[in-house]
Amino acid sequence: MSRIGVFVCWCGSNIASTVDVEKVREEAAKIPGVVSAVDYKYMCSDPGQNSLRNVIKEKNLTGVVLAACSPHMHENTFRKAAVKEGLNPYFVEIANIREQVSWVHEDKERATAKAVDLMKMMVEKVKRDKPIEDVRVPLNKKALVIGGGISGIQAALDIANGGVEVILVEKEPSIGGRMIQLDETFPTLDCSSCIMTPKMVEVNQHPNIKLYTYSEIEDVSGYIGNFKVKIKKKARSVVEKDCTGCGECWNACPMHKNVKSEFNINLSERTAIYVPFPQAVPLVPVLDRSVCLHFKKGGKCQKCFDACGPKCIDFSMQDEIIEETVGAIVAATGYDLMETSMYGEYGYGKYKDVVSGLQFERLLSASGPTEGVIKRPSDGKTPQTIVFVQCVGSRDPEKGVPYCSKVCCMYTAKHAKLFAHKVHGSQSYVFYIDIRATSKGYEEFVRGTMEQDGAVYLRGRVSKIYEDNGKLIVKGADTLSGNQVEIAADMVVLATGVIPKKGSDKLAQMLGISYDKYGFLTESHPKLRPAESSTAGIFLAGMAQGPRDIPESVVSGSAAASKILGLFSKSEYEVEGTISSVNEATCVACFYCQRVCAYNAISRKEIKDRNGNVVKVVANVNPGLCTGCGACVNACFSKSIDVKGFMDDQIYAEIKSLAV
């Protein structure tokens, strides 16, 4: 016989102001099987929980119903309290009379009636609850980090330093990501490569890190603790273990005029066999077969091969598929800059001296195409006047994206500052909408650019840029003075908006994690679970989640790493026991459940007799993958699959409890 306790929470006035909690309690007391009904101001408080525990003990309860807030908030709190009194945690049910009643209704009488109904349903449900054991999944204590930018590097290093093996996969020939393309970094102006390269080298030398560059994720299957990953190691045409990085090959390559350098964003050329930049890690070149004469002209050219001392050029190298099993994954896929072609009026691509912020970084960089001397692309002259345009694409729902790219205010201030430092007597103008400089030292930095370095900040947008007599004429509005302004500039730098890395949506689909409408990977909870993806065992880091600066990217990499180290500190991972189970007696193996399962949790199971003959095939649920979403339950014609804790008879009893 059921002995149910019902606890009605006021949630201060959150519930009590809209729901007659005493009436809910009175109605609860009338239900057969309910042996105790109380109401209390804050059930989640220590006294509230203690009273819950006391009633369980005194009345020897077999089940508990809390008419309170969303199970998302306090289900765990109450389950833990019940477990302390010896109840199975799944004998605690929550009737959500806050989010589903008091917060969304005004009419007290009807809200109370609804609260009573929800409470009644849960009483009928808890009467039919069966004890559920949580599922324990073994963990392969190895992590995969996708993306070798600063956040991926940070995650990999932190995990590796925690004593866990890491596989770091980078699509490009070198790790370093976007950060290694930058010159000096705000707000302290330390040189990006000076602080980045030691980390890159550390990755390469770390005994716990296995690095795959020029490689892509081909396929991911499995679940937390047991992900099967296929990595495609693209044919580099250079044997990594033998290469010394001496450079004889790329010096010998005849293709040095026509191929634009991706690393320098088309501001310089590279050879067909190349390292993207001198500090590349690993310092092993890649042969770009799409432009190499050997591949284009039937094998005649082999100058690099001839020049190579250790003979490590291998024209016949094939793509290689490497399979790894890992327990957790970090997605740190980074970002791209938005195309600015929709801003025809800014002339990007039309006028050589209109460049993007990232291109300007390369012009500032000592390892860049101009070796750190600012020269404009059109004629190599040093510009005296530069106009910086902020929010190109960002904060522009009409043409670009509605969100703020976050880093542009700061890097534009940095650009203007470095320009003033490098070209004395020069003048910069910055068109901005707002200045967003909210981190430590940021506001002071921007102030410095304005006050010490003399950058003129104009609040307004640029309407047109055109060339006239060797100058770029920038027309815009200064909304503070109310004047139209026209500036004759030598160069224009567009602070183009940040978008997710191309192809990150495909990767997200492969990983089974969610992303927002822009393609940024979404967190399990935007505030409280910012490092976790929607899928257990997959974590997020860096700009792949949305615009952020270097310190934040580093923090997010470390956060993902600490989550993984925490996960791996246990021998097994516990999954909630509310997962699907198949009635093997009635299952006819039509596998609609398998078709509709979004988590690949259902497989075929053969039932054999004692002689080993297959007598029946049925559906089988993998507890590591099943999330208990219930899609399979809806798909099953014969009702042969149920989610534990949400069994057919419970749902039926809940509905029946509403019948008048």
Next chain:
Amino acid sequence: MANTKTDEKLQKIAKDLLESGEVNLIIGYTKGSNPQRMRPVFITKPEEAEKLSFSHNAVQDLAVFLKKQEVKKFGKIGITVKGCDEKAVNALIQEYQLSRDNIKIIGMQCNGVIKQNLADKGETKVSETTVYDKCLICQEHTPVLYDFLVETEEPELSLSGNVKPYAEIEKLDALSTEEKNAYWAKEFDKCIKCYACRQACPLCFCSRCIVEKNMPQWIDTNSEEPGNAQWNLIRAYHLSGRCIGCGECERACPVNIPLMLINEKMARDVYNLFGYKSGLDINAKPVFGVFSESDFNDFIK
């Protein structure tokens, strides 16, 4: 009665299959004691192949037997099917109830089967007024998939357009919701819950039907409302996107509920909304087992 050419060819195929051991059982039609009716026959010996026959009286969908345990135990099976029935074979393969490797399909070209009530009265001519509605909309006079094909000797079915198949559907569509409810309430009121519709259906293959689930009992079992409507509606939903339109449920119904109006309406809706027709491709994914981003979502407000 002398064998027709069709019968000779059919018997030869069956004999060869059994002799070579490619199949252990052939499900086919044989002449009934009533010359205007054909009945199913199960043949396991080559010498019995001469019993096989086929004509415009071969009304039953023999695919229904493929779901039976007694038949399944034979392993490799040959089956005689019309184009409509063959779609049921395909659907069973799609839903993993049958392996393509275990079935030899003897496809019978068919230009329509004569309604049994007319045949009983002596009708012997295939015409648009004598065949079932499903024959009038048939696109598969030659089965879409077969291992052997037996050509028909019947003349092609000529359609004047004067006979509208499933004409009631348009009439019902034009009614108000209340009128439709009234129409179906009257029809379902006749239901005696004999489940003949289910037993005759080649795609009702669950070993335990949802009506037989009694903890809890979702569907009332007595033959009264609301259980009658519950049963007929849930059957309609379980068959939507799956029914291949053989019409056996309606033919089996002892109280003449026009079940094919429901099935055909559902099939049309599924085709209009998802562009899917059941049983045409053994490699196609059943429509309600897939999600596509292009699926209509007007119902989300």
